[in-house]
Amino acid sequence: MAINELPRSGRETKPHIGIYGRCNVGKSTLLNFITEGDYALVSAEPGTTGDPVRKSYEILDFAPVIFIDTAGLDDSSPLGARRIEKTRETIPQIDLALLVFRQWGAPETALATHLERDGVPFLLIHNRFDDSTQADSLLPSHLALNLSHNDAAAHEALLTAIRRALPERSYLVPSLFEGRVERDEVVLLVCPIDSEAPSGRMILPQVQAIRHLLDKHAVAVVVQPEQIESIFARGLRPKLVVTDSQAFAQVRATVPAGVEITSFSILLAQLKGDPVAYAEGLVRIDTLRPGDKILILENCIHQSSCEDIGRVKIPALLEARAGGTLPVTVVSGLAPLPPDLASYALAVQCGGCMVTRSQLQNRIRVVLRAGVPITNYGMLLNRLL
Numbered sequence: 547m548a549i550n551e552l553p554r555s556g557r558e559t560k561p562h563i564g565i566y567g568r569c570n571v572g573k574s575t576l577l578n579f580i581t582e583g584d585y586a587l588v589s590a591e592p593g594t595t596g597d598p599v600r601k602s603y604e605i606l607d608f609a610p611v612i613f614i615d616t617a618g619l620d621d622s623s624p625l626g627a628r629r630i631e632k633t634r635e636t637i638p639q640i641d642l643a644l645l646v647f648r649q650w651g652a653p654e655t656a657l658a659t660h661l662e663r664d665g666v667p668f669l670l671i672h673n674r675f676d677d678s679t680q681a682d683s684l685l686p687s688h689l690a691l692n693l694s695h696n697d698a699a700a701h702e703a704l705l706t707a708i709r710r711a712l713p714e715r716s717y718l719v720p721s722l723f724e725g726r727v728e729r730d731e732v733v734l735l736v737c738p739i740d741s742e743a744p745s746g747r748m749i750l751p752q753v754q755a756i757r758h759l760l761d762k763h764a765v766a767v768v769v770q771p772e773q774i775e776s777i778f779a780r781g782l783r784p785k786l787v788v789t790d791s792q793a794f795a796q797v798r799a800t801v802p803a804g805v806e807i808t809s810f811s812i813l814l815a816q817l818k819g820d821p822v823a824y825a826e827g828l829v830r831i832d833t834l835r836p837g838d839k840i841l842i843l844e845n846c847i848h849q850s851s852c853e854d855i856g857r858v859k860i861p862a863l864l865e866a867r868a869g870g871t872l873p874v875t876v877v878s879g880l881a882p883l884p885p886d887l888a889s890y891a892l893a894v895q896c897g898g899c900m901v902t903r904s905q906l907q908n909r910i911r912v913v914l915r916a917g918v919p920i921t922n923y924g925m926l927l928n929r930l931l
């Protein structure tokens with residue numbers, strides 16, 4: 547399937563676009579200009595925007611995206627340093643940066659260098675502040691606009707530039723089942739409804755799996771672990787069994803030999819994470835010693851079932867393996883990584899269903915750069931359960 551035919555990303559994985567620049571260059575004005583609203587506070591007072599401000603916006607015939615308006619890079623107010631840090635923390639979360647400037651100088655060069663180093667694409671936006679006589683900047687490619695004008699042509703040009711600059715992988719999602727399942731084949735999805743399952747709904751990876759199977763015109767059969775036997779007893783031969791990672795042992799004991807078993811977390815790891823790094827990191831569990839520090843990275847901040855896996859089950863399994871206590875740090879959502887990252891023996895990352903591919907990839911890259919092996923919830927549970 548060509549990438550252009552792939553489904554657009556869902557609500558949870560919208561491409562993120564950060565707006566950066568010095569104080570008062572018109573960053574919040576740009577957000578309002580793009581979204582044709584009055585969402586962000588605009589004022590002549592430098593330092594108006596403090597915390598990053600997120601705004602969803604659907605680009606017509608394209609994709610829903612999230613804009614992040616940020617504090618000025620040169621904010622010198624009493625909270626300036628902390629605001630600048632919050633602004634910098636958004637960079638690993640974005641798929642595209644809009645760098646707004648009135649005059650190009652050292653702060654713009656520093657930011658552009660930072661973005662280039664991190665492989666983040668960016669558009670340069672020269673806010674002319676009504677002065678159409680102002681000479682264009684000497685920069686080779688940029689958009690020159692007067693942001694406070696209601697200019698339909700400029701709006702269209704800006705959105706076209708954003709669509710072109712966004713990497714395809716930020717809004718087109720390959721199938722969880724690419725190359726594994728064909729039309730009309732049956733896939734058994736094992737979804738335990740236990741005390742950890744959220745009440746009244748399915749979790750995102752289960753919903754995504756059903757949707758991706760429907761997109762492939764395959765057949766999804768959704769069961770709880772105790773129904774697996776009756777499915778096979780009826781003569782149904784699924785091509786693949788996908789289970790909640792916590793039910794691995796039960797599923798292996800019930801599914802007949804020869805039928806491939808994987809988990810939602812492993813499918814997600816292959817789609818969004820770094821399966822090679824995860825496989826290399828998994829080996830580290832064999833050499834863990836009491837006292838080794840473990841870093842749990844779980845991106846969902848509101849899914850209590852994950853808390854139990856990350857905070858209780860995985861630490862207990864690793865401690866049993868190491869034969870003693872392992873100090874565990876849990877980082878939730880996209881909170882900053884610990885400053886002493888390099889001192890961890892192993893990082894264990896969840897499937898990452900609630901974050902974008904870039905956000906997950908950037909996080910993995912930072913962990914690997916610090917020399918810390920990283921593996922994945924599902925792969926670890928598959929090995930230890």
Ligand SMILES: Nc1nc2c(ncn2[C@@H]2O[C@H](COP(=O)(O)OP(=O)(O)OP(=O)(O)O)[C@@H](O)[C@H]2O)c(=O)[nH]1
Nearest residue numbers: 569570571572573574575589590593594595693694
């Ligand atoms: N005349 C004119 N004023 C503009 C233009 N763009 C922005 N402004 C004004 O410049 C001031 C600063 O704009 P903001 O959008 O708040 O700037 P910002 O970069 O978000 O500033 P901080 O949040 O403080 O970092 C406001 O008074 C805007 O009305 C423009 O194109 N023309």
Ligand SMILES: [Mg+2]
Nearest residue numbers: 573574594595
């Ligand atoms: Mg602002």
